[in-house]
Amino acid sequence: MWYVREVNxxxxxxxxxxxxxxxxxxxxVLALDGDLGAGKTRFAQAFAAALGVPGVVNSPTFTIIKEYEGGRLPFYHMDVYRLSLPEADELGLDEYFHGEGVTLVEWASLIEPLLPAERLHLLLEYTGPTSRRLRCRPVGEQYAAWCREMGLAPEEDT
Ligand code: ADP
Ligand code: MG
Structure with missing residues (x-):
């Protein structure tokens, strides 16, 4: 089941x-996907800011995982673009998924089998220079409830 929000x-x-x-x-756990430039890192930066994470949140493309303290919750920011599934499997990602904080994974579909049983998928789609379609797919009842409560529009038959 997908939900959608259009932003301008x-x-x-x-x-x-x-x-x-x-x-x-x-x-x-937020599992982000979307083409290069769709806004995954921008989303992560805004998410971190809203958590109260101090300082600059950069794309972790080269570092793979960055941990940020100082916000309401620890923030774990991953970008798995450069990893193969076996490489990702060696990183002990469960320590983060089941850790104290909140995890956001860019290019999450590349490591789908390693994701925790419950997570919220977010797919960012380019619809224009400043507009995007934000599509959400909850896995697990808690995330399904979030999507309903946030008033996202359910998409038919997906
Ligand atoms: P990704 O991490 O998906 O490769 P980035 O977040 O690094 O993408 O880049 C997204 C780019 O799109 C940024 O330059 C940002 O300023 C721009 N942008 C324009 N409109 C939006 C929007 N509505 N949401 C997110 N990013 C946007
Ligand atoms: Mg990025």
Missing amino acids: SEADTAAFAAELAGRAGTGT
């Missing part, structure tokens, strides 16, 4: 990220 600006993407950050708790 980077600020709207940030507001959506802040809504999710407000709901996030220990063990929250």
Whole structure:
């Protein structure tokens, strides 16, 4: 089941990220996908800011995983673009998924088999220079409830 929200600006993407950050708790996992430039890192930055993470959140493309303290929750930011599935499997990602904080994974579909049983998938699609379609697929009842409560539009038959 997919839900969708259309946004027209980077600020709207940030507001959506802040809504999710407000709901996030220990063990929250957000699995992000979308083409290069779709806005995964922008989303992560807004999400971190809304958690109160101080300082700059950069793309972890080269570091793979970055941990940020100082916000309402620890924030674990991953970018698995450069990893093969076996490489990712060696990283002990479960330590993060089941850790104290909240995890956001860019290019999560590349490591889908390693994701925890419950997570919220977010697919960012380019629809114009400043507009995006944010599609959500909850796995697990908690995330399904979030999507309903946030008033996202359910998509038919997907
Ligand atoms: P990704 O991590 O998916 O490769 P980035 O977040 O690094 O993408 O880049 C997204 C780019 O798109 C940024 O330059 C950002 O300013 C721009 N952008 C324009 N409109 C939006 C929007 N509505 N949401 C997110 N990013 C946007
Ligand atoms: Mg990125």
